[in-house]
Amino acid sequence: MGSPRDSGAGPGTGTGTGSGARVPPGLAGGRAAGYEFRAAADWAEFGAVLDLAYGGYPHSAAHSAVAGAVFEPKRSLVACRGGRVCATLAGYALEMTLPGGPAPVAGIGYVAVAPQHRRRGLMRELVRRALTALHEERAEPVAVLHSTEPGIYGRFGFGPASQVVGVSVPPEARGFAAGPETGGLVSDVGSPVDARAAVAEVYDACLAQRPGLVRRDDAWLRRAFEDRPEERHGAGRLLCMVASGAGGDARGYALYRLRANWERCAPRYALSVREVFARDPAAYAFLWRSLLDTDLAGAVGAAARPVDDPLLALLDDPRSAAPTVRDQLYARAVDLDRALAARTYSAPVEVVMEVRDAMCPWNAGRWRLAGGVDGAVCVRTGAAADLALTARELGAVLLGGGSLVQLGHAGLVTELRPGALRAASAAFRHDPAPFCSVAF
């Protein structure tokens, strides 16, 4: 079904003299010539570029305190010219659930280039330096990011690794199919900050439930609670509903807000859900039932739920919720052998993959992956390849989402041994689907 395309368009260029990744011999000069690359000094340094790149980035002291608290300057890069910062890339050390358990993962965010410095290769050079540094330091084997536009990062070997579904449940479609017994659960609504301990306890208990979930310390929790007035769009403050059992034990919570709205003198408030986590199906159903039954509410919506959210199974009429699927997290193997050995597989797998990777050339070549539900090893091999693919396609299935069969049918993965595609696809896929809970 055709051969896979290459994931990169050749090596990046640069003349960096700072503390970013080393410039390989022969690659100095070129499109990013004339710029200095170095580690970031602090979060404040990103401000001017983000302001220009995103058309007015909030500079409030409150937001700077929240974003600055999770910022890791030593992992973050800037490109400068004439002493001024022109481009930024933030790096984060995260712990993410992969199929099989938690693993260290490198988060990348705030990739931004001031408009007057665009299309000169600065983004490419920042990404290349960040990935090369992770490789040379044998740091996190997997890199992940959220992308403002889906077309940007495939060329750098990042594949769409998780999807989300947006829903909007209208008042007339709130009926539930027979769900779990929710008697005995009670809800309490207030400020997320007051519910901090319950939220942290429930979230931590849910971490192992899905690939893609990221551990949150105090600073990341403050980030999850951030309630910037400019993001409310006329809605009220962020609220937290905690579901507790008879003994007062926190079993689940929802973060949401309400925006006043009246139609023909009738209340049709918009209720938008930011986050829902529950320890068990009863608490999950109870929270959604309570959100859907909120007085004054018209449509109850959520912009980003897991693609296999149980809510869609609970609703009598999921079609009316107009589920809309989109890409969410992008992932790539920094070091292919370590990345594939960092997770487990849903079925026994033994496959030789011929991988093309222009951005991280140390990954290119033939690899044998052998493993199953208890773990895996991945080593270089001279054996004949069963599958041929690029780093982008591998990234798309790294967290257990995506489908090698689908990518094969699209002509993006080539099956070289009959049966290898289907077998590898079943092994890579994970149930439940990956979903990332943290914006970075």
Ligand SMILES: CC(C)(COP(=O)(O)OP(=O)(O)OC[C@H]1O[C@@H](n2cnc3c(N)ncnc32)[C@H](O)[C@@H]1OP(=O)(O)O)[C@@H](O)C(=O)NCCC(=O)NCCS
């Ligand atoms: C997106 C952005 C970072 C690109 O920076 P840049 O320095 O102009 O990018 P580069 O010159 O390194 O481009 C590298 C490649 O990406 C492509 N590219 C750049 N921006 C792109 C976009 N928005 N969509 C698709 N491709 C894009 C370039 O065409 C180039 O392609 P090629 O080398 O394969 O031919 C910059 O336009 C920006 O700051 N945009 C606003 C903020 C934003 O959206 N950031 C992304 C956050 S995830």
